[in-house]
Amino acid sequence: MRYVIIGASAAGINGAENLRRLDKESEIVLISEDDKVYSRCILHHYISSKRDVEELNFVDPDFFEKNKINWIKGKKVISLLDEKKEIILSDGEIIKFDKVLIASGSSPFIPPIENLRGKKNVVGLKSLIDCEKIIELAKISKNILVVGAGLIGMDAVVGLLHFKNNDLKISLVEMSDRLLPLQLDKKASITYEKKLQENKVELILNSKVLKANLSKDEPDKIESILLEEGIVIPTDLIVVATGIRANVDFLKDSNVEVDKLGLVLNEKGETNIKDIYGAGDVSGRGPIWSKAVKESIVATSNMAGVHRVMDDFFVCKSTMNFFNIPTLSLGNMNDCLNNTELKIDILEDDKGNYKKIMHKDGYIYGAIIQGDLSYSGILTQLIKADIDILKVKKPIFSIDYSDFFRIKKDLEFEF
Ligand SMILES: Cc1cc2nc3c(=O)[nH]c(=O)nc-3n(C[C@H](O)[C@H](O)[C@H](O)COP(=O)(O)OP(=O)(O)OC[C@H]3O[C@@H](n4cnc5c(N)ncnc54)[C@H](O)[C@@H]3O)c2cc1C
Structure with a gap:
């Protein structure tokens, strides 16, 4: 039996570990575009230099060896052919599978705002590569704008405070009337709003980005952002944290069901196609670490023939510790x-x-x-x-x- 797992994050890594626990003999192949294992929940500590790459890692150094997992890292899956039971990698390599776990997660969604997409000083926050770009640009910025005050936007602001000096201004725009609108009410939001104020972050609530204005000298660079009310915010770096989209592009040639949110899964983590399972953010439902872990354990248990279902799980469950609160x-x-x-x-x-x-x-x-x-x-x-x-x-x-x-x-x- 050959199990293949796509993704080396919360769902992929925990799923692989669970599979090995339940099945000591079968072959396990894990494929990921990432060439490192790291926790996305603490990426802000990397931006702020509190942790290096090793300190973001959440597995033991001998994890792959100990669990006899063949990790194909730094390679992208471009197609999954369910009828042939084959996976095609970006370099043309073909990997056969008996059962597969799709744990390819999600990517930042950059909204279709005039002049925003594809510009060189616009970054989403999801990966180490995004962090490198944010750090590089933050070092030479006088004005930084974070769009979206959800968990990722708040992480970005907290990480960027490290670059704060008298010359740097950080602004945060949120269309809701409060921070973390999915997680907090106004009272709980005010606790963090006060902390942002103390740290001289400009907070603009109840406002939407209308348009990005391009630099005359460098047309692939944004120099300011126009908000709905006509306010113009000069900016050298824009971190966009306005949601995520499931990584399901490589399924377009397959019969695996995907809806407008992402991969469609039942309570056992099965897709509509036999022997193809999924877990984590790729479903586009409840993108949180603990849910990805639990779903991967449920799905891989069923892959190994041990019946398990997702139960009693609060889809929206978040803990946060901004400013030590x-x-x-x-x-x-x-x-x-x-x-x-x-x-x-x-x-x-x-x-x-x-x-x-x-x-x-x-x-x-x-x-x-x-x-x-x-x-x-x-x-x-x-x-x-x-x-x-x-x-x-x-x-x-x-x-x-x-x-x-x-x-x-x-x-x-x-x-
Ligand atoms: C900045 C930030 C802060 C967060 N903070 C919190 C928090 O405080 N609490 C919380 O619960 N959650 C938090 N989250 C959400 C949490 O990180 C995600 O829910 C979790 O990472 C989902 O895990 P996953 O394994 O499903 O997918 P992902 O973490 O998205 O990983 C997907 C994996 O698949 C690989 N991959 C993708 N496409 C392909 C492909 N085509 N071929 C090969 N490999 C591919 C990627 O390289 C990666 O290894 C945060 C997320 C971010 C970005």
Whole structure:
């Protein structure tokens, strides 16, 4: 049996490790365009020089040897032929497979704004190559603009603060009324807004980029950005963090089903074609590290004949620690805030600790825990054990771990 895995990141690496654990004998081939293994979640530490490439690596130095994985690195898959069970690489090499895991992740999406795409001082943030370009340009910039204040945009700003000096101005534009609109409400956002202010980052909320103005001397370079309100922001570097798109181009000659978000998978990680599986960002659904890992373990278990399904997973679950202020967010905050039927419980203190749970009919739809995260374990337990929170007779924020020993068979709490 030959397993092939496409991608060497959260899903590909964890999937390969799980396959080897379950199947000691079969051949495992891992192909990736990346020639290094690194965590994208800490790329901002690379931009800020806090970590070097080795310190971004999340596997042991002997990972491939120990797990007997043949890693074909620095090569791109350009086609997958499902009927022939073949993968074609950019250099023309053909790799045969018996079963394949597609873990090719996603790439930054540069929106179709006038003059923006393809310009030499426009960068997305997804890879080490992007970081190198950002660092190189940041060193010679007087003005930097980050577009999009989601997790990636915020990471970019935090990383770029390293280059901050009196001459450099960093601006952040976001079309929502708050930072991290999928993760935070306005109150939790303000905590980070204040920190941006302290660090002299210009924050422009409720605003959209309308057009990029090109340099007269270098027409492939942008010199300023025009916002909807007519504001013009001069810029030497534009980091675009306005979303991602699944890496599925190489599937266009295959019968593997792809929808407008990405690869279509069932709860076992199977595609519509036998022996072809997928995991992680390539599905275009819930692009977070922990989900990619879990999906890869589910998919590769099924590849090895061990039945597993994705269960009880909050698609939107993020933790962040910008400016050393930790926050856990569960659920899609945009959806939660627009849902007027949700009931809200809040607990806050004057030390900046903030807890909010949004629920309906006993079911938790979303939550924010900022500052002291000690409650997050309890919250995760409540969700995992499918507790009907209406049957909890204690105030929701007073529950502690000992209470979980008092759950009755029907999952009601007993006090
Ligand atoms: C800056 C940044 C910060 C983030 N912060 C967080 C965070 O704090 N918390 C969190 O949960 N998530 C975070 N994420 C998201 C998280 O990194 C992703 O969800 C995760 O990396 C997805 O893993 P993946 O294996 O599915 O895909 P990816 O990480 O996208 O990896 C895809 C792999 O496939 C390879 N590949 C792609 N196309 C091809 C091809 N055609 N041929 C061969 N190889 C190919 C690539 O080289 C790569 O090795 C962050 C992402 C970024 C970019």
